[in-house]
Amino acid sequence: MTQPILVTKDMPFCPGCGHGVAVKNLAKALEEAGFRPLDVIIVSDIGCAGLVDPILATHTIHGLHGRAPALALGVSLGLSNPGKKVVAIQGDGGATIGLQHLLEAARRNVDMVLIVLNNLLYGMTGGQMSGLSTQAFKAEKHVDDDTPPFDIVRLAHEAGAAGSARISAPGEFKAYFQEALATPGFSLIEVACLCPSHGVKKLKELAEVIPGDLKLSRQRPPARASYRDTGPLFEKGGPLPAPYSSCIRERLGIVIAGSAGGGVQSVARLVANAGIRSGLHATMKGEYPITVGTGFSLAEVILSRNRIHYTGLEAPDVIVAVTEDGMAKARSRVKPNTALVLDSALRDAAFPDALYGNFHKEAGKQGAALAAAASWLIREGLLEREALLEAARGHQHGEALMEVIEKAAGMVRGLPV
Amino acid sequence: MQLIDGSKIITEACVRAGADVYVGYPITPSNWFYAYAQKRFPLFLAGPDEISVLQWMAGFSAAGRLPVTATSFPGLALMVESLNMAHMMELPMLIIVTQRLGPSTGSATTGAQGDLLLLRGAISGGYQIPVFCPSSFEDCWNLAYEAVKTAVNYRTPVVLLTSKEMVMTYRSFDLSGLPEIKKVENAEPEVALPYQSYRAGADGVPPFIPLGDESYQVRLNASTHGRAGLIQKESPEAMANTRRLQDKLEGNISEFTFFELDEEDGAGQLIVSYGISADAARDALAGLRRQGKKVSLLIIKTLLPVPPAILSILERYEKQVFVEENLPGLLRELIYGQARRAHIRSVNKIGSMIAPSEIIKEFAV
Structure with a gap:
């Protein structure tokens, strides 16, 4: 019934x-x-x-x-x-x-x-x-x-x-x-x-x-919810091997400044990953306008011997800038002891001690930020070239990045260390 | 160690804890959750607006699923009425709120800590929903799990309150140290017959049986209702049911009280912080101790309801400095109101994170 x-x-x-x-x-x-x-x-x-x-x-x-x-x-x-x-x-x-x-x-x-x-x-x-x-x-x-x-x-x-x-x-x-x-x-x-x-x-x-x-x-099949099995976003595996060395004693704060489409965020992640492979703690964060396809693109990387809590950079140790957009955004962050690594096109009398390189000419728009950061880090002994290469290896454009890193050595021109 | 971000850790923890549906509406700086959830959740749905998002989630929850979303202030504002509904219906769900600079649309890509009092006042009548706030990647993992667990155990929406810097900054992190997460199971409910959707046990929590059950009639209701889930105006039964909504959380708060206390013997001064400002506070504490100053640090992780255990700690300190990324000092106001108190001070800032040096300055005298 x-x-x-x-x-x-x-x-x-x-x-x-x-x-x-x-x-x-x-x-x-x-x-x-x-x-x-x-x-x-x-x-x-x-x-x-x-x-x-x-x-x-x-x-x-x-x-x-x-x-x-x-x-x-x-x-x-x-x-x-x-x-x-x-x-x-x-x-x-x-x-x-x-x-x-x-x-x-x-x-x-x-x-x-x-x-x-x-x-x-x-x-x-x-x-x-x-x-x-x-x-x-x-x-x-x-x-x-x-x-x-x-x-x-x-x-x-x-x-x-x-x-x-x-x-x-x-x-x-x-x-x-x-x-x-x-x-x-x-x-x-x-x-x-x-x-x-x-x-x-x-x-x-x-x-x-x-x-x-x-x-x-109208003839149309109804919506059906299909509940899928998915795999984890990451494995809870142990620490990555860190076979490379670095002469960073305590902490290094890096600002990388460029424009949208210049790979700034990828370069910053790559530097952070190279730091981790060198036994360092690392943080990385990006800053860009909400219209991600145009304007400046800035990234901050901290490499440190000790665990990093506060991830801000009150006084960057180095600013690497390869475009006018990027430099305009990063300029106010230059402090008395901040090293500057600039593309030659940004030559500026206000910064007589800056190091320059033809990063754009030699590595192209997409490679300039990586070339500038890598050449300076290698030259200063802060990261080994192999650590950077290793970090690039897993990247989807790994080969292109590795090529830039290979030729970056010697691109920075300025007073010898 | 590997380079990872907080959005990824939280998303993974939610799914491991048993969350199975993500309903999203894209909004910066919560959009990494959206992207990770598309890969990881058993079911992902893109809602057409945030009101729909929360309504769909309520439907999923009522049907026995465990839904999650992530949003920021503009989306949260649209969700408020539906959040009241979910609270009143007693539906488990998790809402991740990534704070950004306001007022209004503000700056989508700048972090902030501006939504605490909105959450405190979101439920008409001043009722509360649990609000947890991660202050480290360990917290992102553990509190996401606790949030899911609390939502299920206490039949309530739970908010995980984060900020842009917590979920969009990469850090090197040793994931192997994180505890395993076991799926939160909805314990086989002990049903007193006849089943009524809002007849609570001794802990104030009614056993949850989803809509569509084969044996028991389920009635859920967003309007004032009695135990059976049918509208009653201001009957004693309905008022008792409404009062229970507050009692079930306050009565069980010791089960979900989370904080971190770094206490120094003989210290009369306390730094109080939460979320993204906690890291600056940790560094400031180390700096102050290097200067020989006796200072303690309290990082609050259960923000709402305010746990009595937190108030007991605060009562032990004469001078307190509240560190938070907003102008008025919302946590301070939550605890002490707007009355001025000489020994309760604030370090506040908008537009960028508070630096450790700015906290240390507060202790210069």
Whole structure:
């Protein structure tokens, strides 16, 4: 014997409200389709349409205004169980404030039914007009606003819903619900409803102010959530081998400054990795405008004998700058003891002690920052060339980087150390 | 040692702890989480906006999944109503908040610590959600696990409050020292019949049974409700249920109180910090001790609800210096309000990280 979906004949709505008719037909449609109460999850919205929970023997979840289709999407994909039926119920106010959610559920063709009980107004707050209130209804209510309503049936269809329909004759409700329940994917049923308190009170009058019935469908497989097995992002293996040596005694702070597309961030990571292979602790962070494809690109690297806590650089030991953008950004960070390694094109009388090199000319736009950093670090004995080469080896452009490192030695020109 | 970032550590820890769904909306500086989650989570979904993100997560959680997202202030602001819903429905989930410079859109690529009091006040009525704050890569691993565990054990949304510098800075790090993470299992609930979604046991936590269950009718509700999960206005049963939301967290807070205390014998001065400013505080502490100054350091990792154990430590120190990357001193205000107190001082800054030297200066006299 079928277990009843509806637990009472007493509806929680005003006498004569169309919502009660719709809910009774939904319950009947579910029962006749063979759903047991615990096969059904009702997701109810805020507003009069959201009063349904206590009269149903199903699972129920009562959320926020307008969000029922979004909440239902999560429930449906979370259960990922074709044996369970998720039915969201909201009013025209909910469909207005949550239109994005309705469209998104339709676009994805999530396996669920959304019933929009459209009484053309916000009932609980006093009968204000919604985005689904028609011009004819507003004229009748003497509301000075001839903005047309959203046609959510067509919108849902265009967004990709398997089914969408608008119905007004109570005698047809059950058949439409049954069809929606049997449709895999997203089905929207907009039900025209009377509102004895604030809106249309007679079915005959309702027909005069609502758009005509409509039924649209498309063949489309429903969204399915597939839960994959994935591998770890990293192995918790032991320390990397650190066979190289460095003459960094305590801590070295490096700023690498260039422009977007110059590989500055990769170079900084490479230097940090070479440091780790030399038995040092390292940190690296980038700074760039939010438009990552243009403008300056700056990176800070700290190499240290001891664990690094604070990762900021109050006074960099060296600034390596290869473009005007980069130098403009890094200039204010030059302190009295900061070494400067600059591309020859940035020659500046303000920095008589700077070291220069033809990094751009000799290593190209993409290699300049690496050439400048590598040549200085090798020349000063801070990192071994082999440590840098080893760090480049695993990189996706490893060979190109290694080529730059190989020829970087001797690119820095200036006073011998 | 290997070069790694906090976003990667947190993402991996979440999945190992049993989180299985990531719903994302891209926002800087939380976008590394988005990228890692695409590779690592059993299910990844791209939401169309942050309201949808939190609603979808609530749906997943109600269906028995364990969802995670990461966002920053602009996204968090959109999530606030849905966060209230998840709190009221008592749905386990994890929201990672990567702080960036505000107000408003502010600077997306600049770190900050500006969202603590928003989280304190996010739930209407002043109810609280657990907020954990990592101050090191070890914390990123351990607190991500504790956050998932707390969300499941106490049926609550949990926030992991980070900042750009914590999750987008690479550091050399020895991963082999991290403890193994065991999947957090939702213990077989002890159900008193008839099952009611909000009938709690002695610990104040109702056994969680997801929607769609074959044996028990599940009713979840964001409006004021009784034990059965149906709307009741201000009935004694409904008020008791609402009061329980606060009691279940405060009553169990010793189970999720996390902090780091470096206490020096005879010290009367205490540096108090959290999150990204904690590293500068650690360096400043070492610097001050080298100068022969007697100073202790408290790094708070359970920010909300404020654990009584933290208040007990604070009561032991006459002079306290709160170090945080915002102007008004939000942690200080959380603890002491806006009243002026001569011995409660602040080191504050916006636009860049507070440096150790700026903390040391506060102890010059």
